[in-house]
Amino acid sequence: MNSIVDSRTPSAVADAERWTAHNYHPLPVVISEAQGAWVTDIDGRRFLDFLSGYSALNFGHRHPKLIAAAHAQLDRLTLTSRAFIHDQFAEFCHRLADLTGQELVLPMNTGAEAVETAIKVARKWGYQVKGVPDGQAKIIVAADNFHGRTTTIISFSTDDDARADFGPYTPGFQIVPYGDLTALADAVDDFTVAVLLEPIQGEAGVLVPPDGYLRGVRELCDRRNVLFLADEIQSGLGRTGMTFAVDHEGVRPDMHIMGKALGGGIVPVSAVAASREVLGVLKPGEHGSTFGGNPLSCAVAIEVIKLLETGEFQRRSAELGGLLHEQLRALIGRGVTAVRGRGLWAGVDIDPSIMSGREASEKLMARGMLAKDTHGVTVRLAPPLVIEEDEIRWAVRQLAEVIGAA
Template structure:
């Protein structure tokens, strides 16, 4: 057995900023992974939606291999031959005019914050240093010092101050609270169309449309953090589409890199992203050739609509199976498409215990906030895979 030794080495040599399940993965393909001892697991977490297209999707791996043999990095001091196509295709997918590529999701959020503030000063006329951004309680947008400054999660926030000012926190799902919080200095409302880390919380019907109207009426940017909810996860390209809403800015990441390289991006029109001038923002690795080659291949997969349809159809099956467990150890189920938050009866077991028992039965999931588990299989998952995972959860309960 190699697993115990590998776990001990990881515990010895790494900072303890995660509490992983006792699984050491060595190989993967599609929706399945294999550990160092040869045991197979069905991946129902998908790297927090970074693996929407499964592990080692052949088209994405081929794109990466081809680019590795040609060019991997130039920095943005030069233009490379993969850059324009990636930005053009992603802009078209988003229905926007410009794209600014970065690397991680947190970088995309930081970029969105900077752009919104600069837009507020240069376009809206907010006094210098007075820009305000409205955010929602229980959000998760990343872990930089600025982002955790407007987190309400004590684990993410406590002991990392002093905190960055300029953010107003209101309850999620309450458009009246946003209306009350808007001032002449408000430059943006930053929201997750579905809150992932909070337990896959879907807002009330009409909420996102109401926020869109408030932003339009008050000359405020609506920024949609679709880093985890976007790119097919909920049955549409973007989760915000379920209400027919178009934000002023998309923040993208995770699945954009195909599970191969970190790729993130901000998409918006020229009147918003155009406020940035040379030297005001950037990244050495942002928009590198390897990232753009993989990102272009990802966008091509989404252009067909196949994965959005799979998520919608298989998601209906997933939610039907989960809802059948309500009253049998499950208290509530939330989500859209192939994404679900499942509240477990805490009198039976914690979310961590459920995750450990599922892992023992060959299904990988992750807990959040005590008694909730999150399920997000790759969009390549099969009906048989779903049946298997649901059967294991039912057996545990």
């Protein structure tokens, strides 16, 4: 079964290409099983997952506690819609509010839905609380951002692949350079209702802002009566070595935007959390989702929050992330030009004279390691937080051998 001749993978890849829209360019691997940090393809070959579903799988594939919670809930109740209250809803919202240090929670499904929620709430807050004239609200965002791919969100993207040919675009946004406090301060005016940022930019290549930047954003927002919206969809829930990436600077945003790992890799779960003053502007009928906060999602997310409440996964990310970054930095000048990131999250720039990020990812796949490229030369590394030290060392060895640094 493992010979190239007998492999089922090429035909399965071809079938996927034939019957699906080509909005992704996946690696040619067809996964059929997974557990922990490892996945198995249809031909029985095992791969170490160093992408974790873009941080949706922070707790690994099929974490026993999360699977048990899902099974138990499947036997009881899966959906009521928000027309009724179910018995998992209050606990989920309460635990998530406590985890974020906020007062209220609004659950949705996908990360993009959570960002759309944040945008709508910020605008309504601007009109009803700050007193911005109707239709004049402005939200400041950062260049090279990635907040999703809805029509409104791509309206303030600087990525041509995400934006081109999808206009007309939604107005009301101003783009400034990421990490530049002076540019941000200059952009804020009386019509500004919010600053929307990723504390670490994931899709851009795991870009970490300068020290003090997030504190400066917080101080600026306080001074100008502007909401700080932190998109922690990829960076949050243990990925960077703390519960949220903003925690590294001791900052609490006006709104936490969460998704991906909140669903434990089982169901799509997203949410925003904010104060009563902010989320309290919404009234029945103004925003919602049939599946948002459904019983199955809440049951799984409650167990996700319980895992985070122990602090174990944040510690693992910090400690093992230190090892990962130490080993990756040793490759700089030997086929790697830069390494960025925090915790178990890294962007590794491959020397373009050697190969592209895509080529590196394909060669890593051939060696039994799954990672994904972005922006040409960068390979993103984000292993599950359940990964072991020896697996990290093995993975970095594979990268070293691929780029000729071994």
